[in-house]
Amino acid sequence: MRKTSFIILTLVFNLMLNAQNLDFGNFPSENIDEKPMLTSDLLKSLNWGKLKEFSNSNNGHYTYERKDSLLVEYEYIQQGRVADFEITSFKGKVLEYQCQISNSTKETNTNYFDKKLWLEYAHSYLPSLADSLKLTINEPKRILKAYYKLLGVGTYDEYGWICEYSTIGRATDRRMAVIELFGREELLWQLLEYPNVHVQLYVADALIYSDFRDKQMIEEYKENRKYKTAREMIKYLKDELLTKAEWKKIYELRDSNQKVSTCKSGTGSFKIYENNTSELLSEQAISKIPKRYEKLKKLGYLR
Helix, strand or coil: CCCCCEEEEEEECCCCECCECCEEEEEEEEECCCCCCEHHHHHHHCCHHHHHHHHHHCCCEEEEEEECCCEEEEEEEECCCCEEEEEEEECCEEEEEEEEECCCCCCEEEEEECHHHHHHHHHHHCCCCCHHHCCCCCCCHHHHHHHHHHHCCCCCCCECCEEEECCEEEECHHHHHHHHCCCCHHHHHCCCCCCCHHHHHHHHHHHHHHHHHHHHHHHHHHCCCCCHHHHHHHHHHHHHCCCHHHHHHHHHHHHCCCEEEEEHHHCCCCCEEEEEHHHHCCHHHHHHHHHHHHHHHHCCCCC
């Protein structure tokens, strides 16, 4: 068992209004303990009650508490986001938080994430998830969050590429999640028959793009085939290509002609439209998938 040890980072946010400074107390910068952090302890450390009073009587400072059936969120924002933090609580324990200060000599940006608690939360959110599809605590934080968000944890049933949210166009949450899983295609392959058509579509187009990239790399390595490493890479990449059986599953998804919720053409206004798998996975649509991912790459979504 790892020793109980929290790296404590004192955050004095230097929030000044009428020459007033507000001390937010202490933020543990990471969890390297097997015991969860109690939300009540963290809020007490941060003087949450005092902070709410301060924000209620001082312009430019805002606190929020939001609840749903599983989570409670606590958020503080200083106007201009020169200082802010957000805490997410699950069953009275800190699931994660993000905080940053940019208006102080103690400028910082720190995050906390409890992987064990995230799995408990995700499996509560998806109570019918098969054991064979569950991940373990050994996975990195970004993989855990992306995988379960792709499955629907905290995300909506919508299929698209760039959609408008409050007039701002950005990739959908599930699009960003599936992008994070590039390089872990073994996780995607097992989701081709997941019982949610939106998940299946995101997985299908991600695998199609991965197949396209692997074929490109094979051609590049063929130019240096005299080198042993190039030959080994060609063999490895060929093993990663979609099999006939996997293409068959993709075409079966297309031919199922299921209804799908999308933003207009999958690239426009957030107003939801009804589409179907036959159109979204037509031969013409499949041919455009690499270009759409390359566009996301230019926009910075893809490494």
